[in-house]
Amino acid sequence: MIIVKIGGGSTINIEGVIKDIAEIKEEVIIIHGANALRDELAEKLGRPKKVVTSVSGYSSVFSDESAIDVMMMAYAGLRNKRIVELCQRSGINAVGLTGLDGRLVQGKRNAGIRVREGGKTRILHDFSGKPQSINTGLLKLLLGNDYVPVISVPIADENGVAINSENDDIVGVLQEAMAADTIVQLIEAPGFLDDPDDESTLVREMSGDELARREEQVQGRMKRKMLALKKLLVKTGCQVIIADGRRENPLMDALNHIGTVIK
Amino acid sequence: MIIVKIGGGSTINIEGVIKDIAEIKEEVIIIHGANALRDELAEKLGRPKKVVTSVSGYSSVFSDESAIDVMMMAYAGLRNKRIVELCQRSGINAVGLTGLDGRLVQGKRNAGIRVREGGKTRILHDFSGKPQSINTGLLKLLLGNDYVPVISVPIADENGVAINSENDDIVGVLQEAMAADTIVQLIEAPGFLDDPDDESTLVREMSGDELARREEQVQGRMKRKMLALKKLLVKTGCQVIIADGRRENPLMDALNHIGTVIK
Numbered sequence: 001m002i003i004v005k006i007g008g009g010s011t012i013n014i015e016g017v018i019k020d021i022a023e024i025k026e027e028v029i030i031i032h033g034a035n036a037l038r039d040e041l042a043e044k045l046g047r048p049k050k051v052v053t054s055v056s057g058y059s060s061v062f063s064d065e066s067a068i069d070v071m072m073m074a075y076a077g078l079r080n081k082r083i084v085e086l087c088q089r090s091g092i093n094a095v096g097l098t099g100l101d102g103r104l105v106q107g108k109r110n111a112g113i114r115v116r117e118g119g120k121t122r123i124l125h126d127f128s129g130k131p132q133s134i135n136t137g138l139l140k141l142l143l144g145n146d147y148v149p150v151i152s153v154p155i156a157d158e159n160g161v162a163i164n165s166e167n168d169d170i171v172g173v174l175q176e177a178m179a180a181d182t183i184v185q186l187i188e189a190p191g192f193l194d195d196p197d198d199e200s201t202l203v204r205e206m207s208g209d210e211l212a213r214r215e216e217q218v219q220g221r222m223k224r225k226m227l228a229l230k231k232l233l234v235k236t237g238c239q240v241i242i243a244d245g246r247r248e249n250p251l252m253d254a255l256n257h258i259g260t261v262i263k
Numbered sequence: 264m265i266i267v268k269i270g271g272g273s274t275i276n277i278e279g280v281i282k283d284i285a286e287i288k289e290e291v292i293i294i295h296g297a298n299a300l301r302d303e304l305a306e307k308l309g310r311p312k313k314v315v316t317s318v319s320g321y322s323s324v325f326s327d328e329s330a331i332d333v334m335m336m337a338y339a340g341l342r343n344k345r346i347v348e349l350c351q352r353s354g355i356n357a358v359g360l361t362g363l364d365g366r367l368v369q370g371k372r373n374a375g376i377r378v379r380e381g382g383k384t385r386i387l388h389d390f391s392g393k394p395q396s397i398n399t400g401l402l403k404l405l406l407g408n409d410y411v412p413v414i415s416v417p418i419a420d421e422n423g424v425a426i427n428s429e430n431d432d433i434v435g436v437l438q439e440a441m442a443a444d445t446i447v448q449l450i451e452a453p454g455f456l457d458d459p460d461d462e463s464t465l466v467r468e469m470s471g472d473e474l475a476r477r478e479e480q481v482q483g484r485m486k487r488k489m490l491a492l493k494k495l496l497v498k499t500g501c502q503v504i505i506a507d508g509r510r511e512n513p514l515m516d517a518l519n520h521i522g523t524v525i526k
Contacts, residue, residue: 041336044308069341073304077340078332081417081425084363088423095365095401100347101358102410138358141408145400147365154344160351162344 001027001180004251005171006083008033009188012245015086017186020251022090027143029174030087030094031151033167034079042070055114055121058224062113063127063164068154071164072098075152083150095147099131099155100162102138105173107131107165109157128164129157134177168228181238184254186245191260196222206262229262239263264290264443267514268434269346271296272451275508278349280449283514285353290406292437293350293357294414296430297342305333315387318377321487325376326390326427331417334427335361338415346413358410362394362418363425365401368436370394370428372420391427392420397440431491444501447517449508454523459485469525492525502526 002024006017021028042049047070050062061067080096087094099105107130112123142149154162155170175183192214194201206214208230215226229240243259244250253259265287269280284291305312310333313325324330343359350357362368370393375386405412417425418433438446455477457464469477471493478489492503506522507513516522 072344073336073340075340076344077336077338081335081339081361081363084361085419085423085425088363088366088419093365095360096363097358098344098347100344100351102356103351137408138410141404145404147401156348156351160348162348 001178002182003029003171003175003180005185006032007187007245008035010036011188013250016248017250018086018090020249022092029149031171032083034075037079038070038074041074052113052115055116068127068162080150080152092148093146094150095142096150098152102135103156104135104138105131105155105170106133107155107157107163109163131155131165131170131173134174136177168225172228172232175232175238183240185242186250188246190244191242203260206260264441265445266292266434266438266443268448269295270450270508271298273299274451276513279511280513281349281353283512285355292412294434295342295346297338300342301333301337304337315376315378318379331390331425343413343415355411356409357413358405359413361415365398366419367398367401368394368418368433369396370418370420370426372426394418394428394433394436397437399440431488435491435495438495438501446503448505449513451509453507454505466523469523
């Protein structure tokens with residue numbers, strides 16, 4: 001089983017990804033972002049995204065009720081359904097689901113984000129949390145009947161409330177629950193870059209140890225992604241390929257190891 | 264089986280409907296609108312809804328690609344997922360689906376809408392069509408595993424392309440495919456009114472013959488609804504209750520025949 005994570009950047013060649021999925025024989029689960037779409041919509045609606053940085057240095061989106069509304073529109077609405085449509089047009093019998101649907105992805109609400117404000121530490125509460133378990137029964141029901149799940153945030157908290165969560169964390173929980181052997185992450189870069197500003201510095205292979213070392217180097221959202229990857233590799237030892245989602249055949253090229261292969 | 268159609272008006276008490284659904288024992292399929300939300304979003308995004316009236320007198324939304332985008336955000340995104348969330352919070356294991364997902368609702372694209380413009384008849388092409396069949400396999404798979412389907416537009420055309428369709432028509436095809444014995448339509452009025460401007464003129468019971476007669480009287484969207492209802496009754500003889508979605512217990516009251524009962 002391959003988990004294909006389609007990044008939420010605006011230049012990802014989604015049509016190309018779906019065409020590639022139509023060609024491969026292995027079981028596939030799609031999980032997608034929509035952050036460019038979300039940011040654009042939030043801006044148009046006059047509700048710009050709020051980003052906060054915790055005292056431990058991880059930055060995250062602050063998700064109030066209005067931010068969850070925008071997320072539902074951009075992720076679960078427009079992006080998810082346009083991907084399902086592309087699948088259906090390519091002969092892939094896709095079913096789009098958020099973590100709320102059948103409590104597919106059940107999480108734990110964050111206690112709060114500790115931030116520094118005006119020299120003081122404050123705790124901010126929002127609708128966000130960490131994924132903890134997958135309704136594998138529902139996924140297997142669909143996969144067993146030849147449906148391809150297309151998954152998006154929000155996920156459900158302990159009480160069924162819609163919360164935001166990092167896609168990289170969801171991928172980790174999903175991989176463990178479904179025992180996928182390959183994860184392909186399609187992003188707006190050729191893979192993991194030694195120098196983020198120089199695409200020629202692609203790192204073609206990375207061991208788990210190197211990943212841990214590099215986590216120290218990076219900042220912001222990439223730090224969070226590296227942390228999620230590290231957890232994934234420690235737990236399972238599956239193959240992760242970070243590859244360029246902007247190419248003509250993003251998934252085929254990724255499966256041919258054009259990108260960063262982490263084992 | 265009961266099909267509960269939740270209207271898309273802004274004053275419908277959705278929380279009340281979901282609480283009622285949590286109380287009843289019968290199998291339920293939810294189908295919902297979101298027109299107030301869609302109109303509000305379209306306005307905010309500077310893409311106001313276009314309504315055209317065909318030469319035969321039926322008015323309908325003109326759905327270009329941008330209108331389908333807005334529909335996906337409002338119906339499949341925000342409204343569908345907030346309803347699924349309310350269900351999950353009330354212990355109902357809901358799964359939200361559009362007609363695209365697993366080609367749940369397969370339709371036929373409209374050839375075009377014949378309109379009069381500047382004294383001439385023109386044909387306008389858009390992304391809209393009529394539902395024709397239901398993927399009963401997917402619905403039964405979910406219902407058989409105790410999931411409650413929450414259905415929304417868009418639906419899929421012959422090629423898997425997202426198209427808009429009238430919810431009343433979808434309800435008709437759904438009823439026939441699933442052999443539901445009761446349809447409850449929750450709207451922003453006490454039921455069918457003899458005088459649309461006077462809520463005291465509620466028609467408590469209506470026969471199929473009377474429905475046909477009244478179809479002649481009404482205009483615009485209500486005409487379309489009456490036509491869909493007529494088709495439904497002619498084909499199946501199931502019970503239709505049109506009731507007030509703004510009440511504290513909208514579904515319970517409807518099932519107790521507070522509204523218009525059509526047999």
